[in-house]
Amino acid sequence: MTQNAGHNLIEQEKEGFKGLFVMKCGGSTLAALPNSFFEDLRELQQGGTQPVIVHGGGPAISENLAKLGIESSFVNGLRVTTEEVLDVVEMTLAGSINKAIVRxxxxxxxxxxxxxxxxxNLIQACPVANNAEVGLVGEVTGVKAEIVTGILTMGYIPVIAxxxxxxxxxxxxxxxxTAAGAVASHVQSSxxxxxxxxxxxxxxxxxxxxxxxxxxxxxIEDLMESGEIYGGMIPKVRAAMDCIQGSVSEVVIVDGKEPRVLSRVLQGEELGTRIIRTN
Incomplete structure (x- = not known):
């Protein structure tokens, strides 16, 4: 599919779909969600809304590395990634977690x-600036939006590792x-x-x-500086802020166990916390 075809599909999405949104979720969080969450997702899809899912899976990666006796460490929140570690990362994310979500x-x-x-070549990448410290960790240089919109046009929810x-x-x-923010920006989701x-x-x-x-x-920066946001909430908040890039001007942090949480957020109900780029 050409770049122009992809652009045309995005324009069709704007005209014909009721709405496109990107959802980011950790693999362990998704595994713990009730069936009602996925029923809500199905109803949204059947109603014409177009969800795109980008998922993580850090705890499962750590568990598999430990089972295989492969040491793993972190530098400033990034997993130090050798080729050996990357094999396990890909096996876990693109394999077991991705297919569990699809199922x-x-x-x-x-x-x-x-x-x-x-x-x-959906997500194009290059090494991060501190790759000497963290190894094969990448930053996104491009996303082929036409692949995502093509999958949506065929009637499927893209689930991206x-x-x-x-x-x-x-x-x-x-x-x-970072990947979720880049995907959202390239498919022009706000x-x-x-x-x-x-x-x-x-x-x-x-x-x-x-x-x-x-x-x-x-x-948020002020709340972290004052100590009001602390502990395990800091990485969650920093991660959400990383999603605000390009066309993405608003990120909503919600508890997936809230009944019909996706539908309610998309309908404008005040749930969770909305992080906005400007006042």
Whole structure:
């Protein structure tokens, strides 16, 4: 498919689809979600909404590396990736996790097609700047949007594992949040939904933890600086902020166990926390 054909499909999407959105979710989070989440996804698809899923799978990768006796470490949140580690990353993400997600969608009556960024050179990548420290970790240089929109046009939900590839065929381990943001930007989606196991970004007000309905990127930086956002919430928030790039101006962090969470967010209901680029 040519680049012009891909552009035309994107234009058709704008005119003919009720809405396209990108959802990012960790593999372990998706595995724990109730069947009702996937039924909601099916209803959205059948109603004409076009979901695109980009998933991670860090805990499962770590578990498989441990089973195989392969040591793994992290530098600033990025997994140090050798060729040996990358084999396990690809096996886990593009294999077991990707197909488990596809099976759950299809088990609910939806239609899904699983692939990785290597397929069709979907996610093009180059080494990150600090590759001497982290190895075969990549940053996204391009996304073939026509592949995504082509799958949508055929009536399937694309389920994408974040493995990238360069012109020479070298694979790269891509951060799932970075990959999701890049995919969303290239398919011209303005909204990203990050499905997690927390209700949103929380702040202590009058001695009680409350979910912040909307925050700017700068406000999040201030909350981390003050210690209001701390611990395990920091990587979740940083990951969501990484998704705000290109056309993506809003990222919504939601708890996947909320009933009909995707439909409610897309209908404009205030759920979770909306992170917006500007005030």
């Amino acid at each position: 759950r969608i299809q088990g609910s009556g939806g239609q899904a097609l699983g692939l990785s960024g290597v397929d069709g 974040p493995i990238g590839v360069d012109a020479g065929g070298q694979r790269y381990n891509i951060n799932a949040d 909204k990203m939904i990050v499905v997690t196991d927390v209700p949103g970004i929380m702040r202590t007000i009058d001695g009680q933890k409350v979910v912040l309905p909307s925050v700017t990127v700068q406000a």
